Amino acid sequence: MKYKVQAALREDLNEGWVWGPDLKFEQRPIVKITNLDNKKTVYCEYLTINDNYIENYNRPKDTVEIKIGTNVITMNEWYRKRLGIPETKKEYNLTIATERARILAQIRMGLQHPQAVVRITTVLAIIGAILGVISIVLGIIALLMSQKESYIFMQTGPIFIIL
Secondary structure: OOOEEEEEOOHHOOEEEEEOOOOOOOOEEEEEEEOOOOOEEEEEEEEEHHHHHHHHHHOOOOOOOOOOOOOEEEEEEHHHHHOOOOOOOOEEEEEEEOOOOOOHHHHHHHOOOHHHHHHHHHHHEEEEEEHHHHHHHHHHHHHHHHHHHHHHHHHOOOOOOOO
């Protein structure tokens, strides 16, 4: 679908969301936005443009007015560059869809967030989860090995066999 891409408000420059028309999503979903012209994608939070946002957006004299019910999407420069959108105030062929695998969408959103602290935190969380899984696996292996050693010890008497 064609969306007119506008620059985000100043207070949205470092945020991990975009504002767009009402697409009947749940409140504040994580969406995948794809530029159909170059196949580049981003994951971010999606907020629906409402009357309050329009009033805020249209207040400064140097912004192009938007109206409710139009196919306008406002996004910061970070997401525009990731999508390969060189200019604002032009229409681009984009798809906006929610993801079924929410945990993966959340991770991708964190890795693509405009703020470095969020990206770093997401990487550290991934490393922590991997180390946690490795610890659980090694713990289970150690328990299984100790049970086998105990069984062998009980069967053979005082001879301790290490496998």
